Amino acid sequence: MNADEVNILTKRALRADIESLRKIVNFLSQYNVPIAKFAIYSIIYQFAMNNVIDLGKECETCGGKCCKAGYPVPVYDYDFKEMKKNIKNLRLEKKNGFYLLPRPCQFQKGWICTINSFKPYACLSYPFATEDEQEDLLKSYDGNGVPDFRVPEFCIAGKKVKEFMNKIMEDLRKEKGREPTPTELLEKIISLYERKG
Ligand code: SF4
Ligand code: SF4
Incomplete structure (x- = not known):
């Protein structure tokens, strides 16, 4: 898979396509290096943020910072x-191989994203799978356990996700009597998503 194919598959996964989610995690699992493990955890956390945990109140309180x-x-x-396809007169500046969507974003109304169902990959990845937030942590990650993801102080939704995931990991540790694997965490999160309906 080239970089675009990996990103497109991840984008589908983050939008709750479970087949794509398992596929991208399996693909990354072949590489026994910290960066691949980091990416797996980022995707699982971000999937939980986008699809499992109700964060409307937190994002409304934050105001969409x-x-x-x-x-x-x-x-x-x-x-x-x-x-x-959805915005006929879309015009964006292109620089270094990609278009740029300046912030404050033209598609935000109040705290809400008006293009939620077709927002860019980078927006779907915030904050656990974005380079801006996690770059420094990734450099020091040695591949042991869940990375201590960085979440900006103002992002109360991201903090809630970290607390939720810490609790899930604690429960899995008790259940298994050892450190759960990324795949075990993934399957737990998928089961919570499916139970949510
Ligand atoms: S910064 Fe965090 S809490 Fe605020 S709107 Fe964005 S995701 Fe939600
Ligand atoms: S999620 Fe992305 S597209 Fe939507 S309002 Fe925010 S920056 Fe804009």
């Missing part, structure tokens, strides 16, 4: 094509 300030959001060609 992640879309208001910061570097422009990268929009890859595959994101742009999808957005263009």
